[in-house]
Amino acid sequence: MQPINIIRSKAVPLPLPNIDTDQIIPKQFLKRIERTGYGDFLFFDWRRIQEGVNAGEPNPDFVLNRPEYHGAEILIAERNFGCGSSREHAAWALRQFGFLVVIAPTFAEIFSSNAGKNGIVLVRLTEEQVQTLLSRSTANPEHQLTVSLEDQSVTDIDGFSAHFDIDPFRKFCLLNGLDDIGLTLRHEQELDRFELNHDKDFWFLPNAGIA
Amino acid sequence: MPAPRTLFEKVWEQHIVAEPDGEPTLIYIDLHLVHEVTSPQAFDGLRMTGRKLRRPDRHLATVDHNVPTTSAQDRLVIADPISAAQVNALRRNCAEFGVEFFDVQDRSQGIVHMIGPELGATKPGMTIVCGDSHTSTHGAFGALAFGIGTSEVEHVMATQTLPQHKPRTFRITVDGNLPFGVTAKDIILEIIGQIGTDGATSYVVEYAGSTIRALSMEGRMTICNMSIEAGARAGMIAPDETTFAYLQGRRLSPRGAAWEDAVEYWRTLPSDPGATYDRELHIDATSLAPRVTWGTSPGMVTSIEGKVPSVEDGKNEAERRSFERALEYMGLRPGTPMEEIEVDAVFLGSCTNARIEDLRAAAAVVGGHHVAKTVRAMVVPGSQAVKRQAEEEGLDNIFKSAGFEWREPGCSMCLGMNPDILAPGERCASTSNRNFEGRQGRGGRTHLVSPEMAAAAAITGRLTDIRKWKLDNPRQELTEGGSR
Numbered sequence: 001m002q003p004i005n006i007i008r009s010k011a012v013p014l015p016l017p018n019i020d021t022d023q024i025i026p027k028q029f030l031k032r033i034e035r036t037g038y039g040d041f042l043f044f045d046w047r048r049i050q051e052g053v054n055a056g057e058p059n060p061d062f063v064l065n066r067p068e069y070h071g072a073e074i075l076i077a078e079r080n081f082g083c084g085s086s087r088e089h090a091a092w093a094l095r096q097f098g099f100l101v102v103i104a105p106t107f108a109e110i111f112s113s114n115a116g117k118n119g120i121v122l123v124r125l126t127e128e129q130v131q132t133l134l135s136r137s138t139a140n141p142e143h144q145l146t147v148s149l150e151d152q153s154v155t156d157i158d159g160f161s162a163h164f165d166i167d168p169f170r171k172f173c174l175l176n177g178l179d180d181i182g183l184t185l186r187h188e189q190e191l192d193r194f195e196l197n198h199d200k201d202f203w204f205l206p207n208a209g210i211a
Numbered sequence: 212m213p214a215p216r217t218l219f220e221k222v223w224e225q226h227i228v229a230e231p232d233g234e235p236t237l238i239y240i241d242l243h244l245v246h247e248v249t250s251p252q253a254f255d256g257l258r259m260t261g262r263k264l265r266r267p268d269r270h271l272a273t274v275d276h277n278v279p280t281t282s283a284q285d286r287l288v289i290a291d292p293i294s295a296a297q298v299n300a301l302r303r304n305c306a307e308f309g310v311e312f313f314d315v316q317d318r319s320q321g322i323v324h325m326i327g328p329e330l331g332a333t334k335p336g337m338t339i340v341c342g343d344s345h346t347s348t349h350g351a352f353g354a355l356a357f358g359i360g361t362s363e364v365e366h367v368m369a370t371q372t373l374p375q376h377k378p379r380t381f382r383i384t385v386d387g388n389l390p391f392g393v394t395a396k397d398i399i400l401e402i403i404g405q406i407g408t409d410g411a412t413s414y415v416v417e418y419a420g421s422t423i424r425a426l427s428m429e430g431r432m433t434i435c436n437m438s439i440e441a442g443a444r445a446g447m448i449a450p451d452e453t454t455f456a457y458l459q460g461r462r463l464s465p466r467g468a469a470w471e472d473a474v475e476y477w478r479t480l481p482s483d484p485g486a487t488y489d490r491e492l493h494i495d496a497t498s499l500a501p502r503v504t505w506g507t508s509p510g511m512v513t514s515i516e517g518k519v520p521s522v523e524d525g526k527n528e529a530e531r532r533s534f535e536r537a538l539e540y541m542g543l544r545p546g547t548p549m550e551e552i553e554v555d556a557v558f559l560g561s562c563t564n565a566r567i568e569d570l571r572a573a574a575a576v577v578g579g580h581h582v583a584k585t586v587r588a589m590v591v592p593g594s595q596a597v598k599r600q601a602e603e604e605g606l607d608n609i610f611k612s613a614g615f616e617w618r619e620p621g622c623s624m625c626l627g628m629n630p631d632i633l634a635p636g637e638r639c640a641s642t643s644n645r646n647f648e649g650r651q652g653r654g655g656r657t658h659l660v661s662p663e664m665a666a667a668a669a670i671t672g673r674l675t676d677i678r679k680w681k682l683d684n685p686r687q688e689l690t691e692g693g694s695r
Contacts, residue, residue, distance in 0.1 A: 016536065017529045018408055018508050022647040027628045031277060031293040033251035033300045035361075045649050050635065078529045080409035083442065084647060085626075086344040087249065088360035106409055109444055110344060114360035127529075167376065169234045180362065181262070184370045187229040187237055191372060194228045195266075198239060204469035204476075205334055207268040208242075208311045 001119045003177035007100045007147045011074035012063055013137040019077050020084035021111060025093040038089055039096035068141035074101040076133050082111025091118040101147050103154065105130050116170045117180065121149055123164045132160060149174060215483035217380050218449050219415045222355045222480070226338050228372055235374040241337040243367045244323045245272035245310060247301040248628070249342025253365035254304040262369045267309040269371060271332055274298050275322045276628045278315055280591050280618035286315040294629065308368075319462075321594020321620045324348040324562040328432065329596050331461025335450035335477040340367055345562050345644065347438040351431035352458075353450035353480050355415070358439060378444045379489040381414035385422040387497035392678040394572070395430035396564060396642070396661040398422070399437040400502035401494065404512040411443035414490065417482065418448050422496040428457040429568040436563045437644050440509040449481035501677055503549050504646045504659040506537035511646070513549060515664070515676045521545035540648055541656050542636065549674050552658070556639040557588040557669035558651070559615075559662055561625035564642035565593030567600050569662040574606045576666035576680060582614035583672030589616040589631070591623040615669065627652045640668035 029041040042064070049059045058065050075094070081104040082090060091114040094102065102115065103123040115122050125133070136143045136156065146155045149171060155161045173180070184191075216224075229237040250272070257264065264270065277294040279285040289295035298315070305312035313320040319330060324345050327333040335353035340346060342364045349356035363373055385398055403410070416438050423431065431448045438446030455474055458464045465473040500514040511534075513520070522538065522545070525531030538545065543552070559565070559573055570592065582588045590610045592598035598620055601607055607617045624631040625643035627650065633639055635654025642665045643650075646657035658674060667675040 015529070015532065017533055018510075020508075020645075020647045022626075022645070022650050026649060026653070027626050030248050030628060031291075031297050033255075033297055035252040035255070045653055050654060080412070080442065083408055084344065084439075084645060086342060086346075086358035086360055088252075088342075088362060091360070106412065108409070108442060109412060110358055110360060110439075113363065117360065117362040167235075169374075180374065181260075181366050181369050183234075184237060184366065184372055184374060187231070187372075190229045191237075191239075191370065194239060195371070198226075202476075204465045204472040205241075205337070206331075206463050206465060206469075207266075208271045208332060208463065 001177040001179060004100060004119055004121060004174050005149050007073055007121070008144060009073035010069065010071070010142055011076050011103070011133065011137040011145050012069045012072045013134045014063060014075060014077045015134050017078040018080045018083055021082055021087050021090040022084055024082070024090040025087065030087055030089055035092060036096060038093040039098070042093040042097040066141070071098070073098055074103065074145055074147065075099050076103045076130060076137060078130065079105040079127070081107050082115070083108040086110045088114040088118070091115045091120060095120055103130060103133060116174065119174065119177070121147065121174060123147060123154060125154065125162050125164055129162050136160070215486040217482040217486045217488065218353060218417055218447055218480055219355060219380055222336055222338065223377065225336065235376045237372050238338060238375050240340050240367050240371055240373055241269060242327070242332060242339045243270045243364070244327055244339065244341035244346070245270055245301070246276055246323045246341070246343065247274050247297045248276045249361050250304065250364055251297060251300045252361050253368055254308065256365040257308070257368055264308045264310070264368050265371045270310045270368070271327070271330070272301060272305050272310050273313040273320050273323055273326055274301060274315055276622045276626065278621045279630050280621045280623045281630065283316055283619060286619060318595055321596065322562045322565070322622055324436065325566065325593040325597065328352065328428070328457070329461070329594055331458055331464035334458065334464070334473070335454060336480050340373065344439045345436050347443065347446045348432050348436040348562055350435040350438065350445050350447040351428060352454055353447060353477070355445055355447065357445045378415045379413055381411055381416045381443070381490040381492070382488040383416055383418050383492045383494065384420035385418065385494045385496050386420040387422055387495055389422060389496050390499060392501055392663065393496070393499045394661040394663065395426055395433040397499055397502045398494070398496065399434045400504070400509065400512050400659065401499055403437065403441045403509050404502065406441055406492065408440060408508050408510040409442040411438065411441040414443055415445045415447060416441070416443045417488070418446060423448055424451065427568055428453060429566040432566065433563055437509070440644060450477045451481070501661060501664055503664065503674055504657070505541065505543060505549065506534070507540055507646055507648050508533070508537070509644070509646060509659060511537055515549050515674065517549050519543045519545050519547045519549065550676055551673065553638070553673045554586060554640045554658070554668050555637045556633060557586055557665050558591070558624040558639055558641040558643060559589065559665050560591030560593065560623050561643035562593060562622070563644040564662050565591060565597065567597050569642065570597065570601050570606050571604070573662040573666035574609045576663050576677070577613045577615070577670065578609050580613055580670045582669045585672050586669050588614065588669040589618055589624070591618040592620050594620050624651050626650060640665045640674060
């Protein structure tokens with residue numbers, strides 16, 4: 001994972017609550033066995049015209065298709081972003097499309113965990129702050145935001161300045177680009193000891209195994 | 212005298228491996244369930260880093276999301292090359308890493324959340340994870356069970372642990388006798404309607420109260436299954452005699468002296484009197500009516516006696532925007548009585564409602580009737596075991612002679628990763644768990660309902676109040692003793 005700290009970018013406004021992972025990456029792309037190549041499928045159905053003679057063509061009205069938002073590394077949405085399915089493909093698609101930050105009032109839990117493990121910073125702001133940023137980025141697609149993970153702040157040149165909370169361990173891992181398995185294996189001795197006792201304490205509970 | 216503890220706290224504390232300063236708690240994972248969709252990249256990760264599966268005996272794998280349900284032959288040779296490649300990858304990975312695997316036509320194959328309980332792999336007091344959000348199902352046994360992403364799947368494979376922040380606790384107490392025609396599905400849809408799809412975010416929910424105690428394991432699984440639809444980390448129900456009766460004699464249940472020790476331990480798990488929760492909610496079951504969703508989020512739910520809401524019914528600007536979008540997507544006019552909404556398809560299946568009791572309840576509604584000419588209806592048993600049992604009881608014949616398709620087990624139209632999908636604009640009464648845009652097929656429109664309501668909708672061709680249905684065999688009389 002790449003270390004991440006300061007992101008300065010324009011932002012894509014997606015003013016809807018409860019954006020679920022089925023929308024972020026529809027199921028047909030979950031059949032792939034690779035970890036890369038998901039960026040093109042981000043919001044696949046929303047990016048395409050659904051009906052009529054032009055069905056399947058890019059939907060010019062959808063915000064991600066508008067050229068003035070190209071290159072944005074920040075996405076802004078409303079509450080409960082990433083709800084639904086546990087598919088990490090949603091985080092892969094966002095990251096591989098180029099998003100490094102998602103700003104919303106709240107995030108679903110499994111998505112939060114997946115995002116963190118893929119170098120995406122999730123910024124929780126109040127509903128009011130999110131509305132302010134949504135309207136500024138809607139009015140001016142070039143509107144630049146600066147997100148500092150180190151300072152836990154979001155600022156713009158028009159005087160917007162907000163602090164956000166983030167789990168200190170998640171912040172540490174993002175800043176340093178750390179892999180969770182390696183971190184856990186620092187506790188291998190405790191794990192060995194625990195596992196020995198746990199197997200003994202629960203001797204009466206059978207496990208699986210190839211019969 | 213130690214402080215009273217909740218069920219969740221007991222299970223959590225039993226699994227703490229390490230509590231490093233400033234970091235999440237490292238908890239031990241007793242069982243990891245594996246399916247084809249969220250595991251290939253995790254197995255690849257192990258190979259790339261040269262790591263082994265730490266405890267192959269703590270993993271169980273099957274195929275469910277991708278497999279066709281049309282016929283045994285279609286499953287053995289999957290026509291879609293990408294689906295076939297994903298299923299083959301799981302076969303290879305399980306062989307290489309030594310994981311017990313239930314292939315498409317194995318007697319124990321089924322939706323991963325069906326087979327854990329059926330095999331007795333799911334037991335009270337365990338920690339259980341799976342790369343699937345509906346892992347919350349297993350909480351019905353008093354296990355702490357939750358969905359994880361693929362990076363976490365790899366983490367569990369390599370270390371048999373997960374770093375986790377301790378969730379808060381939320382008790383939802385449901386009391387009173389369920390009125391006729393109201394089921395576990397209606398209880399959980401009511402809860403989601405009340406608290407919202409993020410109402411339980413960061414909490415582990417414990418379902419308690421006389422209504423929950425009276426439910427079979429099947430009903431309890433339906434409720435815990437949809438905990439994630441309220442945003443919960445997990446749902447749990449205290450183990451009791453119903454739980455023990457369900458588990459006794461299953462393949463991975465303890466036997467003999469081990470059974471006695473296990474039950475003795477399991478009896479210590481229910482929350483202590485006086486244990487406190489961070490949040491509480493009470494529901495009066497006696498006042499409930501059957502529920503049905505109208506929109507594109509499980510929280511967009513109303514009573515079958517209700518009407519399609521209007522944009523102005525949204526509580527705030529964001530909700531009004533999402534109502535507007537949902538009404539357009541669903542092709543519904545505000546004010547339309549729910550009972551007047553016609554359906555094109557009916558799906559009876561999924562890890563929410565494809566257990567034997569669900570099929571019996573639906574068959575009791577169907578018996579002697581025929582599916583409406585305008586409706587395509589299918590029954591997809593959740594597992595091979597359920598399919599066998601239903602066939603022994605003759606339920607397959609009831610469905611088939613009424614015009615339902617009788618399918619092979621799998622996730623099927625719950626998420627449309629396989630050939631079972633809705634066409635754009637098609638409307639479906641579904642016993643599954645999500646009514647998101649495109650969930651059952653691009654442009655498809657989903658109304659979530661109980662199995663009884665789905666069966667009735669198949670026959671009338673529209674959403675139907677099951678309480679008006681003449682029923683010889685209501686669910687209450689069919690649930691005696693649960694199922695095996």
